[in-house]
Amino acid sequence: MSAGRDGVSRRKLLAGAAAVTASASAGCLDRLQALLGWRGGGQTTVRIKTLPADADPYALRLARAIAEWLTAAGIDARIVPTAEDELRRQILVNHEFDLFVGRTPDVPREPDALYSLLHSTGVLAPGWRNPFGYSNAQADDLLQRQRRATGQDRRTVVATLQETVARTQPFSVLGFPETIRAVRTDRFTGWERADLGSLLGYLALEATPGAGPSPRTLRLGTTYQQEVRSLNPLSVRYRDNTMLTDLLYDPLGRALGDDGVEPWLADSWEFERRGEDLRATVRLRPNQLWHDGEPITASDVAFTYEFVADTSGTDEDRFVPVPRYHGQASLVESVRAEDLRTLEFAFTDCSEAVARRAFTVPVLPEHVWQQRRRPATIGGVDVGGEVTEALVTRNVPAVGSGPVAFAEQSANGGLVVRRFDEHFLHRTDGGEFPAWMDGGLPFQRLVMRADVSDGIIVEAAADGTLDAAVSGIGVGTVDRVGDAEKLELLTRPSDSFYVLGYNTRRPPLHNYQFRRVLGRLLDRGYLAEAVFDGYATPAASPLAGTDWVPSELEWDGEHPVLPFLGSDGDVDEEQVRQAWQEAGYRYEKGTLLGR
Amino acid sequence: MLVLASLVFVGPRRLRETRADIRGRLRETGPVVAVLAGVLAMNSFIRDMSTDLSQLVGVRITSSIHGIEGAFVGQVQTVASPLLTAYFSNVYVYGYAFLMLFPLVAYLTVDDQRPIRELTVAYILNYGIGLVCYLAFIAYGPRNFMPDVVEPLLYTHWPRSQLLTSEINRNTNVFPSLHTSLSVTVALMAYRTRDAYPYWLPVAAFIAGSVAVSTMYLGIHWGTDVVAGLLLAAGSVVAAVRIRQFADRHDGAARDRFGELTDRLR
Numbered sequence: 001m002s003a004g005r006d007g008v009s010r011r012k013l014l015a016g017a018a019a020v021t022a023s024a025s026a027g028c029l030d031r032l033q034a035l036l037g038w039r040g041g042g043q044t045t046v047r048i049k050t051l052p053a054d055a056d057p058y059a060l061r062l063a064r065a066i067a068e069w070l071t072a073a074g075i076d077a078r079i080v081p082t083a084e085d086e087l088r089r090q091i092l093v094n095h096e097f098d099l100f101v102g103r104t105p106d107v108p109r110e111p112d113a114l115y116s117l118l119h120s121t122g123v124l125a126p127g128w129r130n131p132f133g134y135s136n137a138q139a140d141d142l143l144q145r146q147r148r149a150t151g152q153d154r155r156t157v158v159a160t161l162q163e164t165v166a167r168t169q170p171f172s173v174l175g176f177p178e179t180i181r182a183v184r185t186d187r188f189t190g191w192e193r194a195d196l197g198s199l200l201g202y203l204a205l206e207a208t209p210g211a212g213p214s215p216r217t218l219r220l221g222t223t224y225q226q227e228v229r230s231l232n233p234l235s236v237r238y239r240d241n242t243m244l245t246d247l248l249y250d251p252l253g254r255a256l257g258d259d260g261v262e263p264w265l266a267d268s269w270e271f272e273r274r275g276e277d278l279r280a281t282v283r284l285r286p287n288q289l290w291h292d293g294e295p296i297t298a299s300d301v302a303f304t305y306e307f308v309a310d311t312s313g314t315d316e317d318r319f320v321p322v323p324r325y326h327g328q329a330s331l332v333e334s335v336r337a338e339d340l341r342t343l344e345f346a347f348t349d350c351s352e353a354v355a356r357r358a359f360t361v362p363v364l365p366e367h368v369w370q371q372r373r374r375p376a377t378i379g380g381v382d383v384g385g386e387v388t389e390a391l392v393t394r395n396v397p398a399v400g401s402g403p404v405a406f407a408e409q410s411a412n413g414g415l416v417v418r419r420f421d422e423h424f425l426h427r428t429d430g431g432e433f434p435a436w437m438d439g440g441l442p443f444q445r446l447v448m449r450a451d452v453s454d455g456i457i458v459e460a461a462a463d464g465t466l467d468a469a470v471s472g473i474g475v476g477t478v479d480r481v482g483d484a485e486k487l488e489l490l491t492r493p494s495d496s497f498y499v500l501g502y503n504t505r506r507p508p509l510h511n512y513q514f515r516r517v518l519g520r521l522l523d524r525g526y527l528a529e530a531v532f533d534g535y536a537t538p539a540a541s542p543l544a545g546t547d548w549v550p551s552e553l554e555w556d557g558e559h560p561v562l563p564f565l566g567s568d569g570d571v572d573e574e575q576v577r578q579a580w581q582e583a584g585y586r587y588e589k590g591t592l593l594g595r
Numbered sequence: 596m597l598v599l600a601s602l603v604f605v606g607p608r609r610l611r612e613t614r615a616d617i618r619g620r621l622r623e624t625g626p627v628v629a630v631l632a633g634v635l636a637m638n639s640f641i642r643d644m645s646t647d648l649s650q651l652v653g654v655r656i657t658s659s660i661h662g663i664e665g666a667f668v669g670q671v672q673t674v675a676s677p678l679l680t681a682y683f684s685n686v687y688v689y690g691y692a693f694l695m696l697f698p699l700v701a702y703l704t705v706d707d708q709r710p711i712r713e714l715t716v717a718y719i720l721n722y723g724i725g726l727v728c729y730l731a732f733i734a735y736g737p738r739n740f741m742p743d744v745v746e747p748l749l750y751t752h753w754p755r756s757q758l759l760t761s762e763i764n765r766n767t768n769v770f771p772s773l774h775t776s777l778s779v780t781v782a783l784m785a786y787r788t789r790d791a792y793p794y795w796l797p798v799a800a801f802i803a804g805s806v807a808v809s810t811m812y813l814g815i816h817w818g819t820d821v822v823a824g825l826l827l828a829a830g831s832v833v834a835a836v837r838i839r840q841f842a843d844r845h846d847g848a849a850r851d852r853f854g855e856l857t858d859r860l861r
Contacts, residue, residue, distance in 0.1 A: 052735045053738060053739045053740070053742040054766050057742075059743055061743050062740075064743055065743075079740070081739060082655075144829055269652065453750055476751070531743075
């Protein structure tokens, strides 16, 4: 009898132990440590999460350099390399981290892009909506004000905003990398004209006689597996830069040159201001079709805006917006379809220049996405039923309205799209376009191949089986491009920057004084040379490289607000001691004490 | 290479004899080889599934390993030269495959079928325990953890090999090194069968040593993984011998009982 009871209790004990081990390793310990902010000897501990070197050529090397500086400043800093899917879950959904090294989404550098990145209303939201948990009343106010201010007023507001961000450091900018690509010019030319990360880069291409008669195929290689695995323009990704969805889906407007967003799928738009109210009447291009042959109507557009604001639809209890387009969606008050081609937009309190940004959301076909409102059953994103099918579907085959249409997904990690001949770019009655995109896409088919390393892709481009390696290649592979006879190296500054993100929800990172010292432990100039091999620009502001940066935040060989506590990549102990002391922390015998 | 080695180490006479008696030998060894085939077939499937599970329950130990040994692998790489890189790359891919397959052929050709059963059981133990470790520990190799110190030599030297290895394995499966443990298992078995194959022992030991060094030289494994691999190999071989002995006794008892039964029926 007693033996039986023993057996049961032992089983229970084992099950309990297993459960404890499982939950402990799943982040509980991590959290406990973070809550206490210190461990055993009282030393402050931080974990830096980032991608392994296989998945990102720079992230882990940045993290290593940073960990070394933090260690030199008395912090017990450890790196936790983590797979991409898991990082997305931990950092962008569950916010289980102290520090992370990653890349921000690839969106044009403009002041309003900071709205969804930093506004405090995004503290609990998944995705790249304030993953830092930053809440600063002044910053919120400035983020609102830059939306409605115009002219010199807006410049002043945006300058103050950048200074606030630099002072309080919700994240530290590590540098703007250049995207390095390898291309060959025997079949297609014009690679350098526009950014190959977006549709425009491909419109600017020209086929040479060497490309052969039609059907002409453009063959591209990428190291980013998600590019061919998922064609969902709404999904939450750790790295937010997919080029194929930009070719498959058209927004109402695109930034074609330096004049801001211009009509694209829209034929024209007219803004009208009545007091505080800003409205716009948008006319769609006539006779446009989805890739499945259905006509594009104004109600598809109205649906799209309502959908990205809340994918769950009529359900009162749930509210599931699309994090990726939150910035744009938050500008729109309402969208109404007046007739088949006309829409009436009402905007929140903002200027016309900012309102145009709302037109860059990819327009979705209502008849396809309407069915994706139900809660996601299998959790690619784990937020306890708070996710709809729309955010996690792989969306293959994709039905869009862009100049290419889905053709097939091949078994060996490739994706094929075909030129969509019904697209306005490819029709004679399409209208006027800049000369460099004349004739639309110069190929009938585009094959995208995903491989595990940039070495393989560069090799394939060198021997002529690919025309270009379009996802960025690492500096380690640059030599090989130079060695290959037919390959050309193409570099282009990227809009997405490397960031050291702080979880400001957790002590001691909740204290801006602490984050400022961390910000001063980064030798950004050294990183640009030692890690990026010169293929990056150090910066003090997320808007660096634009004319929005005030002179006080211009990079002048050193961070103007948070200069490095040392020189040439070496931390100076005396400076560190002083900095910790001024920030109100106890630094004794080379260790930073948590309490 | 396999054919050549078979002729050199085994000799044509034994090969001919084996062909004559292949049925009988397969009957004796068949079950355990079938289990191994099953384990291997399930292996890839389980690995796919276990990566997700591992992310949930696994303990992240990369920084602990780094804490133990530091930049040791970086030091191993200081001797790097193109010739050595070519040698170790080939050992890592081909030498290892040869080392795994050849003993299966060689042991099938000896009359004594105990070695092949022991070897197969040892393979199963290696894979089984390795898989559990991969589930329990999440660790990235040195090339993924300290790219500033360690070069991914296999992939820079020979990019396409990454296609092959990424098909077979995930980059979080480094602790312990199964390359090391399986190679050393073969070498230990070669020691046990040195009477039947005296020349195989030094060859197996040399290749096994090279494979173990190559995993570190190429930046794929930590020194800690290799040590764990050695321990796993030793443990597997000892356990495999015990299991084989136990099975023999059990087998004998079963046969006796069967004999008694037929006697009584008569």
